[in-house]
Every structure is written in structure tokens, then in C-alpha cells.
Amino acid sequence: MSLRARAVVEGTVTGMHRSPFHGFSVEFAEHREYSPGDDLRYLDWKVFGKTDRFYIKRFEQETNLSCMILVDASASMGFKSHEAPLSKWEYAQCTAAALAYVVLAQQDRVGLGVFAEEYRVFARPEAGGGQWQQLVQLLEKESPAGTTAIGTVLHEAAERLTRRGVIVIVGDFLVDLNQLERGLKYISYANHEAIVFHILDDQEISFDLQHPVLLRGLEISKSVAVDPRLLRHAYRRCLEQYLRNIQRICHGLKVDYVRATTREKLDHVLREYLAFRRKIKII
Numbered sequence: 001m002s003l004r005a006r007a008v009v010e011g012t013v014t015g016m017h018r019s020p021f022h023g024f025s026v027e028f029a030e031h032r033e034y035s036p037g038d039d040l041r042y043l044d045w046k047v048f049g050k051t052d053r054f055y056i057k058r059f060e061q062e063t064n065l066s067c068m069i070l071v072d073a074s075a076s077m078g079f080k081s082h083e084a085p086l087s088k089w090e091y092a093q094c095t096a097a098a099l100a101y102v103v104l105a106q107q108d109r110v111g112l113g114v115f116a117e118e119y120r121v122f123a124r125p126e127a128g129g130g131q132w133q134q135l136v137q138l139l140e141k142e143s144p145a146g147t148t149a150i151g152t153v154l155h156e157a158a159e160r161l162t163r164r165g166v167i168v169i170v171g172d173f174l175v176d177l178n179q180l181e182r183g184l185k186y187i188s189y190a191n192h193e194a195i196v197f198h199i200l201d202d203q204e205i206s207f208d209l210q211h212p213v214l215l216r217g218l219e220i221s222k223s224v225a226v227d228p229r230l231l232r233h234a235y236r237r238c239l240e241q242y243l244r245n246i247q248r249i250c251h252g253l254k255v256d257y258v259r260a261t262t263r264e265k266l267d268h269v270l271r272e273y274l275a276f277r278r279k280i281k282i283i
Helices: 002-013 045-051 088-105 131-141 150-160 177-189 202-206 228-252 266-280
Strands: 028-033 055-059 066-072 109-115 119-126 166-171 193-200 213-216 223-226 256-261
Touching: 045 055, 066 088, 066 119, 066 150, 088 109, 088 131, 088 166, 088 193, 088 266, 109 131, 109 150, 119 131, 119 150, 150 166, 150 177, 177 193, 177 228, 193 202, 193 228, 202 228, 223 228, 228 256, 256 266
Parallel strands: 066 109, 066 166, 166 193, 193 256
Antiparallel strands: 028 055, 109 119, 213 223
């Protein structure tokens, strides 16, 4: 995964002359008297001109972005159709690695959460040259298994992040949408921003199987024999409604929603989204 992620990252960031991300704006809090050793850049010369005394500006928070990338590692993420170059899990790994690289390249902090029913990995946001390789290694150690408790894990992430930041969720979102909405609402309530990267296999969208098949549940121990030709119309109608509901939830909560299939080139998906963010200047 590391070499593949590096290739995707190179394709994503090539040609970007400035980062599409920036930190949150700082707010002036108060003055305090200058002490030896203080950074002279923060001297307020206007105050000095009025009082003939040195004062330092203090701010409420740092300018650096703090980003947490959460990746769904439930069993359904292991699905890969015959035509797909990557499974949903592999695509999610590359997405997380590429986004982490972009954040670190601008000297900001990034962390990683890998979850199913609960967190298997929760590495808090850090900066520095070794952070990317560490996060990639953590991703490589995990594999899809179990079911998803999306509401619980989003709530926990929002609580565990001690400063305002961006929470990116990468997964297939085959979940209870009421739980997803509650989790996203709590992220907003905790004053974080959420971004949803929705990854699906093309086969899950088209359902274009041509012969009777035995469908086996990835997160439940059930199998069912079906003729896709008889179910295709109803399946696609249900899927379209499901996708509309997710988009409605995200739009209502002002959450960016990005959908990709595992046959799409990830560098194109990310470059298009990052260009959009840079254009409207909301990261």
C-alpha cells in the first residue's frame, strides 16, 4: 500500500503551487507586558507609541490546522468486484494516506482513526516528517472485519479532539443513516468541521450481474439466492434514495460530500476536490 499511496499522492499534489488548505483564523485575545525571551514579532508598536511600554499580543489559538482522518475498516469495506482494481478498503487506505500527506506538507497536524464497532487505532494529530510513514504503517496493519457503529465512533472522535479541527470520514457508509446524522451533528456541535468521502464499488451501483447468484452478507452471517435481472430496477431505485438521503444529511449540516468508486482514479478525485476547497477557501 505504501508505494501505491505514494504514487497517488504524487499525482495529487503535482502542479499545486500552494496548498488548498489553511489553518483556522486566529483571534486577538489580550496584551501582556513584554518579558525577555518573548518573540519580538508579536510586539504591538502602536501600544508602545502611546504608552512608551512594550506589550506582546496574545492570541486565542494557533493558526495550524488539526485534521483527524477516520477510516471505516468494517467487513463491507473488503468488497472488490472482478473489474475493480482495488477493494473499497484499499481505496480508502490510499485516500487517507494522500490526504494525510497534503496536510503534513503544509506543516499542519494530522491524525488517524481506524474503526468498525469501535476504534482499533486512534493516533492523535501530530506534525513532522515521520508522521506520514507512521500513519501508513498503521493503515497497513489493519484489515476489514466486523460491523460499523458509526454514531458512536463519530461522537467519540469529536470528544477526544481537544481543539477545533477538521474530521474527515472515509468509508462506504452502509450504515444506519440516523446514526450517521447524529454523529455528524455532534461533530458540528463540538465546533469541528466534517468531510465525508463516500467510497463504493461500481458493482454496488450498477448491480449489473447477468446470472442468478448467491449473495453472502459481509457483516451478517446470511446468504440469499437471487436473480439480479428481476431485482435490478428495485435495487437501483433503493440505492438512489439511499444516496439522496446521505447527500441531504450532509448538505443540511454543511458537510462536504465526495463520492468515488474504486474504478475512478483517486488522484483525479482528490485533485478536483482540493481545487474546489482552494477556490472557495473553506479549509
